[in-house]
Every structure is written in C-alpha cells, then in structure tokens.
Amino acid sequence: MTKLIIFTDLHMVPEGTTIIGLDPYQRLAAGIAHVNAYHADADHVIFTGDLTHRADRLSYERLKGLLDTLAPPKAITIGNHDRRDVFLDVFSDCPTDENGFVQQAIDLPDCRLLLLDTLFAPPYDYPNSHAGLLCAARMDWLDRQLASAGDRPVMLFMHHPPHATGFTGMDMIRLVNEVEFYDLVKRHGNVLHIFAGHVHRTISGSSRGIPFSVFKSPVHQQPMPFDAPDASLSIDEPAAYGIAVMTDTGVLVHTEDYEIAVREAEVA
Numbered sequence: 001m002t003k004l005i006i007f008t009d010l011h012m013v014p015e016g017t018t019i020i021g022l023d024p025y026q027r028l029a030a031g032i033a034h035v036n037a038y039h040a041d042a043d044h045v046i047f048t049g050d051l052t053h054r055a056d057r058l059s060y061e062r063l064k065g066l067l068d069t070l071a072p073p074k075a076i077t078i079g080n081h082d083r084r085d086v087f088l089d090v091f092s093d094c095p096t097d098e099n100g101f102v103q104q105a106i107d108l109p110d111c112r113l114l115l116l117d118t119l120f121a122p123p124y125d126y127p128n129s130h131a132g133l134l135c136a137a138r139m140d141w142l143d144r145q146l147a148s149a150g151d152r153p154v155m156l157f158m159h160h161p162p163h164a165t166g167f168t169g170m171d172m173i174r175l176v177n178e179v180e181f182y183d184l185v186k187r188h189g190n191v192l193h194i195f196a197g198h199v200h201r202t203i204s205g206s207s208r209g210i211p212f213s214v215f216k217s218p219v220h221q222q223p224m225p226f227d228a229p230d231a232s233l234s235i236d237e238p239a240a241y242g243i244a245v246m247t248d249t250g251v252l253v254h255t256e257d258y259e260i261a262v263r264e265a266e267v268a
Ligand SMILES: [Fe+2]
Pocket: 009, 011, 050, 081, 198, 199, 200
C-alpha cells in the first residue's frame, strides 16, 4: 500500500525575505518536521514545482539544505517560478528525461508515478511564461511511459493543472495544450489520478472523467473569489500538504493543514 506525501509551491526565498509577511523557510521546515514525525514511513515525498519564488541559486541551495533533512525519499519537479538550469545545477542528482526535462517515472508495487515538467520557459520572459506547456518531446516521453506501465495504474504529478479550476486569473496561466494532453491520457486509459499545484488552493474534482487533486502551498494561498482576474493575489491561510494512499480499490487523497493540526482529540 503505497503512501505518498505531496508538497507544492514552496516559493523558497533568500534569508531575510518574506512573502506577504510569511517566511517560506520556516513554513516548509515545520512541514518537513511534521512529515518526519508522522509520515516517516511514506514511500516518497513528491514536490510539484514552484520550489523557489524567484529561481535564484541562493534559494535553491537553501531549499536543498532543508530537503536533506527529510526522512522519506524525495522526488521533485519544477514550476513556472523555477529555472530548469539553475535548479539542475544545485540539485544535480535529480533525475531528468533524455532531453533534460525534470521528468521521471517511479515504479512501485501497486502504481507507476510520473512526474511531469510543465515549465513553459525558456525563454524566461516572466510573466508571459507563467503558463504551462508539455512540448512535443515531453508529450512523447509521457506517451512512452504510459504505454510501458503494464498493469500498474498511473498517477501523474505536475505543477500546472491541465484543466480549468474556476479561478479566472489562474486559469489564464494553466497548461496551454490541455486538449492534446487529455487526448493522449484518455487514449492510454490507465491514469488513475492527476495531482497538481500552481493555484495555491485545495481543489478536487474530475476533468474528462479523470479525478484530480490540487493542494495548498506551505506559504501563501489563493483567495477564494473565483472571478479575480489577477493571478498574483495571495492570503495568509494555514500551510498544508497532501497525502495519497493506494488501496485495493483505488486511491485515497487527504490534506493536512499541518500548522493548525491537533493530534490530541478530546471526547465530545
Ligand atoms: Fe506557486
């Protein structure tokens, strides 16, 4: 029974820097301590991108030091706030596909995990490159990994949701080749669940019949009004990570607001 922990949108910054007054380092450190205390038995901890806020080397080095304290093994991909070259320079042992994209397949007894690199850039012409893309080379890699999964159901992990989530500003910077992506996934018919980040909000549902989960960040979150046209609005809500557990009949998905979680329950 595979158990996975999912973190997304860490937005690490250099020391002394905050985001809307929140300290990404402190927020993630608390999350890692929480995982080490309660989920040290997890098969993997998956990080679905926006590892840093401004893709600077100092932030990646700071992040690497923190992730080295994680008890379970980690698996990482990148998002629109990352730079592929700077990330790989610091995380030089992170697996990539044959073209250098931060994609990997992990086979476990009851499932195949595929981490997808949806970073549109280069060129890194922010904010234009904040949308997501799976180019022809990455789609071809995905095609081959889905084809060779055998009897294992597949779980996809990607920064950009491949579908709209109802937030006007964020939907404008979602995966741009959504139709092509779903055509491929539906053709293989073996994707059990899609996990994503990018939106900084807990969201679940289905698209084209395939269930998905999107998780909150450990740091700043997306405010609720659906129709805000601005993708950069942020609020201070509790930090969270996701938990996915394979079962005999499918997959369970939980979220843990680890900053406010209380373990000692009282009898009502
Ligand atoms: Fe983000």
